[in-house]
Amino acid sequence: MNPSTSALLTDLYELTMAQAYQEQGMVEPAVFEFFVRKLPPCRNFLVAAGLEQVLDFLSGMHFTQKELAWLDQTRLFKPGLLRYLETLRFTGAVEAMEEGTLFFPHEPILRIVAPLPEAQLVESRVINLLNFQTMVASKAARSALVAGGKPIIDFGLRRAHGAEAGLLAARASYLAGFSGSATVLAGMTYGIPVYGTMAHSFVQAHKDEVQAFEHFAQAQPNNVVLLIDTYDTETAARKVTSLAPVLRAKGISVKGVRLDSGDLADHARRVRRILDEGGLSHTQIIASGNLDEYRLKDLLDSRAPIDSFAVGTAMTTSSDAPSLDSAYKLQEYAGRPCRKRSEGKATWPGRKQVYRYYAGDGRLDHDVVTTHDDRLSGIPLLQAVMSDGRRLAASPSVTDLRRRTADRLAQLPESLRALETAPAYPVQISQALQGLAETVDRGLSHVKEI
Amino acid sequence: MNPSTSALLTDLYELTMAQAYQEQGMVEPAVFEFFVRKLPPCRNFLVAAGLEQVLDFLSGMHFTQKELAWLDQTRLFKPGLLRYLETLRFTGAVEAMEEGTLFFPHEPILRIVAPLPEAQLVESRVINLLNFQTMVASKAARSALVAGGKPIIDFGLRRAHGAEAGLLAARASYLAGFSGSATVLAGMTYGIPVYGTMAHSFVQAHKDEVQAFEHFAQAQPNNVVLLIDTYDTETAARKVTSLAPVLRAKGISVKGVRLDSGDLADHARRVRRILDEGGLSHTQIIASGNLDEYRLKDLLDSRAPIDSFAVGTAMTTSSDAPSLDSAYKLQEYAGRPCRKRSEGKATWPGRKQVYRYYAGDGRLDHDVVTTHDDRLSGIPLLQAVMSDGRRLAASPSVTDLRRRTADRLAQLPESLRALETAPAYPVQISQALQGLAETVDRGLSHVKEI
Numbered sequence: 001m002n003p004s005t006s007a008l009l010t011d012l013y014e015l016t017m018a019q020a021y022q023e024q025g026m027v028e029p030a031v032f033e034f035f036v037r038k039l040p041p042c043r044n045f046l047v048a049a050g051l052e053q054v055l056d057f058l059s060g061m062h063f064t065q066k067e068l069a070w071l072d073q074t075r076l077f078k079p080g081l082l083r084y085l086e087t088l089r090f091t092g093a094v095e096a097m098e099e100g101t102l103f104f105p106h107e108p109i110l111r112i113v114a115p116l117p118e119a120q121l122v123e124s125r126v127i128n129l130l131n132f133q134t135m136v137a138s139k140a141a142r143s144a145l146v147a148g149g150k151p152i153i154d155f156g157l158r159r160a161h162g163a164e165a166g167l168l169a170a171r172a173s174y175l176a177g178f179s180g181s182a183t184v185l186a187g188m189t190y191g192i193p194v195y196g197t198m199a200h201s202f203v204q205a206h207k208d209e210v211q212a213f214e215h216f217a218q219a220q221p222n223n224v225v226l227l228i229d230t231y232d233t234e235t236a237a238r239k240v241t242s243l244a245p246v247l248r249a250k251g252i253s254v255k256g257v258r259l260d261s262g263d264l265a266d267h268a269r270r271v272r273r274i275l276d277e278g279g280l281s282h283t284q285i286i287a288s289g290n291l292d293e294y295r296l297k298d299l300l301d302s303r304a305p306i307d308s309f310a311v312g313t314a315m316t317t318s319s320d321a322p323s324l325d326s327a328y329k330l331q332e333y334a335g336r337p338c339r340k341r342s343e344g345k346a347t348w349p350g351r352k353q354v355y356r357y358y359a360g361d362g363r364l365d366h367d368v369v370t371t372h373d374d375r376l377s378g379i380p381l382l383q384a385v386m387s388d389g390r391r392l393a394a395s396p397s398v399t400d401l402r403r404r405t406a407d408r409l410a411q412l413p414e415s416l417r418a419l420e421t422a423p424a425y426p427v428q429i430s431q432a433l434q435g436l437a438e439t440v441d442r443g444l445s446h447v448k449e450i
Numbered sequence: 451m452n453p454s455t456s457a458l459l460t461d462l463y464e465l466t467m468a469q470a471y472q473e474q475g476m477v478e479p480a481v482f483e484f485f486v487r488k489l490p491p492c493r494n495f496l497v498a499a500g501l502e503q504v505l506d507f508l509s510g511m512h513f514t515q516k517e518l519a520w521l522d523q524t525r526l527f528k529p530g531l532l533r534y535l536e537t538l539r540f541t542g543a544v545e546a547m548e549e550g551t552l553f554f555p556h557e558p559i560l561r562i563v564a565p566l567p568e569a570q571l572v573e574s575r576v577i578n579l580l581n582f583q584t585m586v587a588s589k590a591a592r593s594a595l596v597a598g599g600k601p602i603i604d605f606g607l608r609r610a611h612g613a614e615a616g617l618l619a620a621r622a623s624y625l626a627g628f629s630g631s632a633t634v635l636a637g638m639t640y641g642i643p644v645y646g647t648m649a650h651s652f653v654q655a656h657k658d659e660v661q662a663f664e665h666f667a668q669a670q671p672n673n674v675v676l677l678i679d680t681y682d683t684e685t686a687a688r689k690v691t692s693l694a695p696v697l698r699a700k701g702i703s704v705k706g707v708r709l710d711s712g713d714l715a716d717h718a719r720r721v722r723r724i725l726d727e728g729g730l731s732h733t734q735i736i737a738s739g740n741l742d743e744y745r746l747k748d749l750l751d752s753r754a755p756i757d758s759f760a761v762g763t764a765m766t767t768s769s770d771a772p773s774l775d776s777a778y779k780l781q782e783y784a785g786r787p788c789r790k791r792s793e794g795k796a797t798w799p800g801r802k803q804v805y806r807y808y809a810g811d812g813r814l815d816h817d818v819v820t821t822h823d824d825r826l827s828g829i830p831l832l833q834a835v836m837s838d839g840r841r842l843a844a845s846p847s848v849t850d851l852r853r854r855t856a857d858r859l860a861q862l863p864e865s866l867r868a869l870e871t872a873p874a875y876p877v878q879i880s881q882a883l884q885g886l887a888e889t890v891d892r893g894l895s896h897v898k899e900i
Contacts, residue, residue, distance in 0.1 A: 001639060002452040003613040008635040011607055012646030015634065020669035026655060070638045076673070116655060123649070127608035128616060157461055158577035159773045161619075163453040164612030166578060184465065185458040188520045189451060196462030199573070201780035204788040205476060205566060219470035223526070229792045231894060262793035313773045322772040323609040323763045330651035338654040342679045343712035444681060 004164050007063045010124040018117040019081040028334035030116040031351050033108035034130055040321030044416040047141050048101045048109045049172045050133030052395055054126055055386060058090040090118055094386035100175055100405030101381055104427045107354045107369055116333060123328050131326045136172035139318040141409060142293040143311055144177025145417050151179035151308040153195045155288060156316025169316040175401050190398045197258045203230040210239050217252050225256040225286060233259060237271040241278025256284035265304035272305040286310060293419055339440050348433055349440045354381040363413045370430035454614050457513045460574040468567040469531040478784035480566040481801050483558035484580055490771030494866040497591050498551045498559045499622045500583035502845055504576055505836060508540040540568055544836035550625055550855030551831055554877045557804045557819055566783060573778050581776045586622035589768040591859060592743040593761055594627025595867050601629035601758040603645045605738060606766025619766040625851050640848045647708045653680040660689050667702050675706040675736060683709060687721040691728025706734040715754035722755040736760060743869055789890050798883055799890045804831040813863045820880035
């Protein structure tokens with residue numbers, strides 16, 4: 001059983017609601033939009049990601065005979081629903097921001113228009129996919145901005161929340177500017193460059209640290225990156241300089257050393273000196289160990305001689321904000337715009353478009369969220385990507401998306417690049433959208449009466 | 451491609467190290483142990499979970515032809531490694547604490563003994579599986595302790611980090627004391643009870659809230675739980691009391707109402723009064739909306755008339771501690787105990803056993819971590835579960851594990867049940883283990899020299 005593709009990876013209420021819709025013949029087009037209500041602490045922008053997996057999911061959605069048989073024996077559902085599910089395929093339309101687009105609260109990044117039960121049934125997984133990759137891409141982009149071109153590698157698989165999280169965090173962080181991942185499956189699945197060094201266990205399994213280094217170099221002559229903090233970092237660095245001539249005689253050069261504990265800036269300085277004095281000025285220093293964008297910034301500000309970084313847990317779990325306040329909300333049913341008015345959770349009704357405006361220097365200036373049929377002079381960010389359940393274009397490569405994301409990050413106003421909370425980017429709600437909300441509210445005025 | 455079962459869901463360095471080991475004939479038995487270095491903030495204990503998925507992974511591990519062909523074309527590996535991987539199966543032994551066992555820092559909850567390349571290759575996924583479920587079970591247990599018997603349902607799928615996280619969070623939280631999950635696939639896969647109500651979109655899709663309630667009741671006559679905060683909570687509660695006699699005439703009773711926004715305690719009191727005055731004293735109140743163990747405690751302390759809770763994001767992401775400081779470390783190779791001595795990350799060497807001692811009242815008193823061959827009077831917590839790559843017993847059902855976990859949580863000393871950090875539970879390192887560490891260190895003294 002593959003949880004990534006099962007149609008039963010959904011909340012029970014999606015099925016109970018589908019049963020009621022199906023029973024009442026409520027199968028008119030429904031419009032749902034995915035958006036984020038507010039930015040997590042210290043975030044000044046978000047990076048849209050996960051669309052590709054959403055389109056995969058929608059294209060492939062179906063219930064297997066085994067799943068239907070299981071649903072049947074729960075006795076929670078009527079035969080009519082099971083017959084409906086048996087032939088169900090997603091037949092709707094999707095508009096979305098391209099992955100890697102920067103966006104802000106209340107801006108929909110995806111809209112689904114489909115018969116109500118279809119649009120409802122996909123809710124749980126659509127949120128699950130967009131929420132996670134967007135969260136990770138947004139966190140990773142902060143490290144990429146701080147690193148200013150120095151390579152960062154994703155080392156997060158082991159602390160990712162399960163298999164799919166490890167794989168998709170590699171994708172989302174690469175899209176946002178990381179240089180690659182240690183996760184091999186991300187290489188095979190998405191063509192992401194894979195990187196790796198050695199573990200402490202490799203050194204420990206040898207009686208002698210130098211022998212461990214030598215064995216590793218012989219096995220991976222083109223990728224000799226040696227982990228030097230298993231026992232004593234500077235001692236190991238000196239061993240590397242002693243070993244280097246032996247390896248050189250075999251045509252092998254020491255590409256890098258990795259530091260994984262202690263005061264990384266201090267160790268990097270000492271190790272750099274040892275390597276330089278030992279004739280290894282070409283050997284790079286790679287740092288890892290509980291890094292995040294803040295520690296990266298400290299290390300770079302201190303001018304520590306570190307050439308590249310590995311970032312794991314903090315990015316892959318988005319540790320300071322492990323979820324987004326995201327929502328997938330019904331905005332229109334059967335041509336009638338609607339909105340939720342729960343306390344603190346009210347939404348803007350109807351189908352929407354987001355227009356982006358740029359300043360003279362090419363940086364983002366402000367956005368306007370308006371009704372779908374409004375025509376403004378800015379750049380519209382939502383584009384049709386699926387119609388009648390079929391993709392309208394081939395999937396872009398993650399490498400292409402990554403390049404375009406880098407261009408967009410370069411368009412961020414200076415203030416929004418900060419790691420701390422900056423004054424909010426201006427997102428205006430158009431007169432047309434405000435007017436629509438008032439109209440909807442007038443239509444709802446009866447609900448206060450009894 | 452199913453990321454949950456692919457052998458390539460691993461860090462690249464596992465493969466590069468395996469190549470060096472294979473090349474050097476370093477295939478003697480290696481001993482790795484998984485443990486947590488320190489408790490996350492505000493946690494006083496951890497709940498071991500994920501063993502079942504680790505054993506599944508180890509039993510099924512193999513490289514497919516497609517994966518081998520991909521590895522080959524990367525040109526990162528030599529033919530010898532690819533031949534080795536082609537027939538590789540896990541042939542090792544596993545000892546572990548039963549899932550649901552309470553444990554503390556420096557106590558191994560799993561030991562793998564296998565030929566070095568095998569034990570190394572499985573590292574990334576073993577950590578990934580144990581880290582996540584243990585983290586979630588430990589968080590969920592806190593809510594279960596606070597709720598004191600009131601049912602809690604997992605609503606976390608949408609904000610879980612991908613597909614597997616959603617599924618396994620349902621499992622881990624059920625094991626730790628939740629009553630069920632909204633995630634349908636968790637019902638099919640693990641036999642976990644599934645629960646569900648309705649979404650705001652269901653109410654919005656109808657022009658009239660009462661009609662929405664009526665349609666839902668007709669579709670799910672045995673499970674009428676109505677969401678009443680879409681527009682105005684108390685108004686909707688009054689509508690429910692007006693609708694109830696109509697439904698009763700059809701033999702349908704209103705099982706519950708769900709509150710999802712605003713001041714939940716205040717709304718619960720008002721709604722309880724409306725329901726009671728309307729003759730619906732049997733109708734239960736379910737609360738949801740950004741709940742965690744702290745908000746649960748506040749609601750219960752305030753004696754809000756809430757009958758059950760749905761907990762999502764905070765539990766499924768372990769939001770206040772979205773990772774554990776966990777490690778899978780080489781403790782012995784070819785009969786030689788070893789330890790890592792990196793700054794702040796030193797480990798205890800060798801194969802270990804954890805003995806638990808209970809106080810007269812049946813509560814946990816203290817633990818002793820000692821060498822594997824030491825014999826103490828306490829209860830040994832690590833038991834053999836796999837030998838020669840085969841499970842030694844059938845998988846326990848999650849329901850059985852859940853019952854035993856509840857018994858163990860009842861054995862927690864009162865102080866450790868607190869939501870805030872309590873004085874640490876006593877975990878002693880035995881003389882035998884300290885002696886072994888000294889011996890290992892003497893053997894390592896040469897590494898300081900050059």
